[in-house]
Amino acid sequence: MKARAVIPPVLAVLLAAVSICCSEKKEPGSRAQYPQRIISLETSATETLCMLGLADRIVGISSYSAVIDAVKDRTVVGKGFGDINVETIVSLKPDLIICWKGQDEKVLSQRGYRLFLFESAGFDRVISMIAGLGEATGKKDEALALVRDMERRKKAVTDRVAGAPRPPVYFEDRKPLTSRAKGTLAHDLIGLAGGANILGDSPVAYPRVNSEYVITARPEIIILQNEAVSPEEIVKRPGWQNIPAVKNGRIHVHERWHSNYSPRCIEGLESYARWIHPELF
Amino acid sequence: MDALTAITRTRKKGIIILALSLAGAALAALNIGWVSIPFMDTVRALAGLDRAIAPETGIIITDVRLPRILLDMAVGAGLAVSGCAMQAIFRNPMASPFVTGISSGGAFGAALVIILGLPAALTGPSAFAFALATAFFVYGLARSDRGVPVETLLLAGIAVSFFFSAMVAFMQYMADEKQLREIILWTMGRLWEADWPRVALALPVVAGGSVILMFFSRELNLMIISERAALGMGVETGKVRAAVLVLVSLITGAAVSVSGVIGFVGLIVPHVMRMTIGPEHRYLLPASALGGALFLVIADTLARTVMSPVELPVGIITSLCGVPFFLFLLKNKKGMTGFSYGT
Amino acid sequence: MELKTRGLAFSYGAKEILHGLDLDFRPGKISGIIGPNGSGKTTLLHCLNGLLRARGEIILNGEPLLSMSRRQIARAMGLVSQKEEIHFPFSVLEVLLMGRYPRLAFSQGPGRDDYTCVYEVASLMGINHLLDRRVDELSGGEFQKVMISRALAQEPSILLLDEPTLHLDLKHQLEILGRIRSITDVTGLTVIMVSHDLVLAGRYCDDVIVLKAGNVHVSGPADDVLSPSMIRDVYGIDAQVSHHSGTSTLIIGSNGPEKKTNCKENPRS
Numbered sequence: 096m097k098a099r100a101v102i103p104p105v106l107a108v109l110l111a112a113v114s115i116c117c118s119e120k121k122e123p124g125s126r127a128q129y130p131q132r133i134i135s136l137e138t139s140a141t142e143t144l145c146m147l148g149l150a151d152r153i154v155g156i157s158s159y160s161a162v163i164d165a166v167k168d169r170t171v172v173g174k175g176f177g178d179i180n181v182e183t184i185v186s187l188k189p190d191l192i193i194c195w196k197g198q199d200e201k202v203l204s205q206r207g208y209r210l211f212l213f214e215s216a217g218f219d220r221v222i223s224m225i226a227g228l229g230e231a232t233g234k235k236d237e238a239l240a241l242v243r244d245m246e247r248r249k250k251a252v253t254d255r256v257a258g259a260p261r262p263p264v265y266f267e268d269r270k271p272l273t274s275r276a277k278g279t280l281a282h283d284l285i286g287l288a289g290g291a292n293i294l295g296d297s298p299v300a301y302p303r304v305n306s307e308y309v310i311t312a313r314p315e316i317i318i319l320q321n322e323a324v325s326p327e328e329i330v331k332r333p334g335w336q337n338i339p340a341v342k343n344g345r346i347h348v349h350e351r352w353h354s355n356y357s358p359r360c361i362e363g364l365e366s367y368a369r370w371i372h373p374e375l376f
Numbered sequence: 377m378d379a380l381t382a383i384t385r386t387r388k389k390g391i392i393i394l395a396l397s398l399a400g401a402a403l404a405a406l407n408i409g410w411v412s413i414p415f416m417d418t419v420r421a422l423a424g425l426d427r428a429i430a431p432e433t434g435i436i437i438t439d440v441r442l443p444r445i446l447l448d449m450a451v452g453a454g455l456a457v458s459g460c461a462m463q464a465i466f467r468n469p470m471a472s473p474f475v476t477g478i479s480s481g482g483a484f485g486a487a488l489v490i491i492l493g494l495p496a497a498l499t500g501p502s503a504f505a506f507a508l509a510t511a512f513f514v515y516g517l518a519r520s521d522r523g524v525p526v527e528t529l530l531l532a533g534i535a536v537s538f539f540f541s542a543m544v545a546f547m548q549y550m551a552d553e554k555q556l557r558e559i560i561l562w563t564m565g566r567l568w569e570a571d572w573p574r575v576a577l578a579l580p581v582v583a584g585g586s587v588i589l590m591f592f593s594r595e596l597n598l599m600i601i602s603e604r605a606a607l608g609m610g611v612e613t614g615k616v617r618a619a620v621l622v623l624v625s626l627i628t629g630a631a632v633s634v635s636g637v638i639g640f641v642g643l644i645v646p647h648v649m650r651m652t653i654g655p656e657h658r659y660l661l662p663a664s665a666l667g668g669a670l671f672l673v674i675a676d677t678l679a680r681t682v683m684s685p686v687e688l689p690v691g692i693i694t695s696l697c698g699v700p701f702f703l704f705l706l707k708n709k710k711g712m713t714g715f716s717y718g719t
Numbered sequence: 720m721e722l723k724t725r726g727l728a729f730s731y732g733a734k735e736i737l738h739g740l741d742l743d744f745r746p747g748k749i750s751g752i753i754g755p756n757g758s759g760k761t762t763l764l765h766c767l768n769g770l771l772r773a774r775g776e777i778i779l780n781g782e783p784l785l786s787m788s789r790r791q792i793a794r795a796m797g798l799v800s801q802k803e804e805i806h807f808p809f810s811v812l813e814v815l816l817m818g819r820y821p822r823l824a825f826s827q828g829p830g831r832d833d834y835t836c837v838y839e840v841a842s843l844m845g846i847n848h849l850l851d852r853r854v855d856e857l858s859g860g861e862f863q864k865v866m867i868s869r870a871l872a873q874e875p876s877i878l879l880l881d882e883p884t885l886h887l888d889l890k891h892q893l894e895i896l897g898r899i900r901s902i903t904d905v906t907g908l909t910v911i912m913v914s915h916d917l918v919l920a921g922r923y924c925d926d927v928i929v930l931k932a933g934n935v936h937v938s939g940p941a942d943d944v945l946s947p948s949m950i951r952d953v954y955g956i957d958a959q960v961s962h963h964s965g966t967s968t969l970i971i972g973s974n975g976p977e978k979k980t981n982c983k984e985n986p987r988s
Contacts, residue, residue: 384810
């Protein structure tokens with residue numbers, strides 16, 4: 096038999112499989128039955144699911160999600176960036192997998208799993224992802240309640256800082272001197288909290304910045320991603336002793352959930368606001 | 377009796393041009409950056425007359441740019457001079473300072489400290505110690521009572537490199553997110569971390585090691601031609617190879633522990649210099665040192681300024697600028713590297 | 720300087736190449752080592768230079784060679800190998816100065832005396848005009864003269880040559896060996912030369928050692944050794960030897976087919 100003869104039927108089956116996948120992905124809420132066995136490969140999503148009261152339906156997590164007490168005894172299926180154990184996932188028989196866009200997405204969708212994708216996002220997109228997650232899991236109303244609470248607390252902060260001067264803020268995500276620019280949650284939180292991100296206009300989302308730029312930008316507040324860099328290191332950097340934030344001891348270490356794409360990022364916004372405008376809070 | 381022939385004059389002229397270019401490039405690099413500083417202010421800051429200028433300008437020149445440029449020079453010179461000596465003692469154009477597993481050994485030493493949660497201050501020394509230990513382990517493996525066969529040494533180096541790379545990859549897998557980032561940082565160039573303590577660590581080792589290497593230039597001349605020529609002329613090739621290996625390990629270990637692994641410089645700069653200045657190591661070694669320093673100063677200055685204030689990893693620049701230049705030379709001066717195969 | 724061997728034997732692994740040679744090289748003379756391919760000529764030369772560690776004794780000026788350092792050997796002996804090649808663009812002067820290596824202390828650069836010696840050697844070998852040329856661009860004959868000069872720059876008492884005229888044209892063969900002959904006569908150098916060329920050996924060598932399968936077949940003054948019977952025994956070839964102006968000249972016949980009109984001279988490999 097010619098190999099060529101095999102191609103059309105195989106293609107047809109593949110196409111059918113893909114179209115089924117796609118159609119399922121597009122209208123998750125229309126199913127009569129909402130997912131009962133969820134695997135979450137993203138810590139923020141795991142947190143949001145717990146807040147929606149879905150901790151019991153989570154059967155598998157990424158290793159980083161184990162920091163959340165409610166799910167720490169669940170099966171770990173990988174670290175969550177490109178190293179998932181497909182065998183474990185298959186054995187857990189999930190009906191919904193939450194994963195990072197582009198990360199493991201292809202492998203899982205080829206196997207026909209229903210996916211909910213998380214992606215790098217600013218504050219507004221985080222809100223819509225939380226709402227979307229509620230819709231996909233049949234907790235639309237609970238999700239909307241969370242979102243409304245976030246909007247309310249956000250407004251409380253923005254009202255308070257409105258009209259106040261915007262001091263320059265430097266955010267360090269990780270070494271080497273990597274910051275965050277527009278399009279990222281940290282950048283949005285700094286802006287909403289009444290600060291001016293000194294790298295806001297960078298052409299890349301995660302700019303690796305030049306040391307002398309930070310020195311001359313004279314940030315008044317420095318916010319560090321937790322664990323990645325310590326304030327002691329910052330203070331020791333050559334030429335940084337004259338930066339106002341260093342001189343005045345205004346270096347803050349941000350908590351893990353501050354940059355999570357979960358409702359708890361609003362706590363981050365409130366912390367930022369207190370750090371940037373201590374006189375107002 | 378004047379010994380200056382036209383060829384010697386050309387070689388000396390090349391060294392002088394390189395030295396002047398390096399001085400010019402370093403001065404320009406001091407003056408270029410995100411903050412634009414008038415040239416005279418740069419000079420004043422260097423001369424210690426910073427009272428006449430803004431305090432920040434002084435700090436940027438003397439505490440930010442100067443240590444970084446000095447580190448560029450030390451690392452570039454150290455890697456290039458080491459590569460040059462390695463190519464001679466192994467009579468192999470593919471030899472580089474990293475050929476005996478120094479880089480992977482260093483990365484392993486650093487990763488070990490990170491994964492065991494030891495104080496961060498130990499990372500550099502541990503990398504240095506493991507780089508040296510790896511070089512000697514490889515040398516010991518290849519050594520037999522008949523001497524140290526070049527092929528065995530190169531193969532042993534490559535094999536040990538793979539082993540340590542696998543160990544580092546395994547540790548990366550076991551690491552948590554913070555440790556993982558620290559380990560990955562070690563596998564890339566880290567010139568952005570430049571400060572005076574790092575300069576104080578690297579510069580004396582590189583300068584001292586390079587000067588001692590230059591004492592071996594006559595041995596290297598003979599060894600690069602052939603083992604038999606060297607032996608016939610009275611070179612104790614085994615001892616020279618061991619001594620050069622120790623020096624190269626020290627220099628490269630020091631460079632790696634302050635700057636991470638910056639490839640390419642140690643492999644390509646010696647070839648470029650051999651094609652332009654010539655193979656006589658009395659001139660080739662200093663030329664490689666100057667050329668390596670010049671190359672890294674230029675590459676790192678570009679890395680920190682082309683997208684300013686965003687910095688690029690220096691490895692991108694060294695490869696993007698260095699490779700076309702090298703290929704151009706290779707095409708136009710075919711065979712000038714002098715390494716031949718067969719017979 | 721005197722060089723002799725007693726019971727010199729050498730094996731590559733289990734295969735013995737040289738079977739206990741007793742040789743005496745006369746100071747101030749040119750000794751030719753001849754013999755068919757595989758008879759151990761080059762191996763012998765490398766043993767004499769200590770590059771290969773032979774069994775038995777090699778005695779250089781009353782001292783055992785194997786207890787000497789490479790440097791001591793290099794001061795006493797210069798070696799010109801058969802397949803020396805330099806593809807790096809060193810200048811000829813730089814290559815000649817490399818010959819001064821065993822005469823200089825560690826890290827010491829060449830000084831006035833070294834340049835004097837190198838220029839002297841260059842004029843003896845007739846390569847003064849080449850000093851500023853790139854060594855990788857020389858012709859075969861020029862390159863060989865540079866290699867011999869480099870060995871002479873060591874100021875050795877003994878010069879070991881491994882087929883110094885291989886692949887060279889007739890003019891260069893005669894020129895190079897002529898110069899070595901006169902240097903030997905003037906300076907009292909001892910030359911040990913491996914050659915395939917019986918004609919040249921007869922013309923320039925004082926003594927000839929004939930090796931056959933790792934043994935000395937015959938040795939002695941060239942005129943005595945180079946005889947039709949030796950050539951028949953060792954090479955299986957019919958030859959005539961005639962004497963002109965004190966040197967032996969060979970006219971070599973052949974057992975196989977050849978052009979009808981006249982004898983073929985000098986069938987070099």
